[in-house]
Amino acid sequence: MEDFNKYTSHINYSPIVDFVLQQGKQTYYKKGDYFSRQGEVCKTMGFVSSGSFRYCCTNSVGENSIVGYTFDHSFVGNYPAFQLQNQSNVDIQALCDCSVYVINYQQMADFYDTNDAHQKLGRRIAETLLWEVYDRMISMYSLTPEERYLEIINRCPDLLKLITLKELASYLLIRPETLSRIRRKVVQK
Template structure:
């Protein structure tokens, strides 16, 4: 199965994964348990061995917006805030029971400064994060809700087994009714 977040499929990512598996601590997380809270200092990142996490941004009016997901085989954490010692811009919640290997931001910074290969890996991860964010921005402005939904199905065909209709709607920035209409077209 393809990775939901494209960077995880890159060969270079295996060194980052190995870092977490070797130096990280294993933790079992229950569904709805928070890994990171919006507004709190982001202190850890993790590799997801099993499970699914949702990224939630709460606006000034108190409305929650699903802004991303991380699946098994991927990194989970507010990467920019973690490495820059800043407050998290999102809450990150387990959307299913999960097993992660987590490490401190300090340990991640030390890992990235180990040698030229790890410094290059840090640059690649930053580039991938930028590309992912840029593509999401273009998609929001240039694609129809149907195209966005079909892209999601193509990238992660099993998502409907893990993500509610309401969450899909929030992630795609449409109403749940719109998602229902789109699904009916393709049944």
């Protein structure tokens, strides 16, 4: 599911991936385990060697919304909260059994301090994550729910093998019934 998070195709992450695989601690998560919790300081980041995670936030009245996913061979963690050593604004939960190479803040800081190329990579990561969040926000205003659905299904045709329709509806900011109508309409075309 390499195309789910668009930022992964805009940067050569191999230096940081190699670092995390060499310096990180391999950690296993069972389905339902949390990588990090909303409201707690985000102390770790990781590289998912196998498995997938969902990012979920809970609002003030206790309603949950899916805000993101991470799949095999990509990073997991709340990068802004991790870099600022701040509280996470999302829960990150394993969707299945996962293997993750985990590093702490000091390890990441040491990596960035190694040389100018690593500093530049850190800046590019932040810029690219900002671009992806902004792009997703704009799509909520500029695309219809059907267009958002088609865009993600065309980009990630196997997505519904990994997540439920209810979760996809939450991610797209629509009701499950609306997603069902959209899917019926698309099939009829």
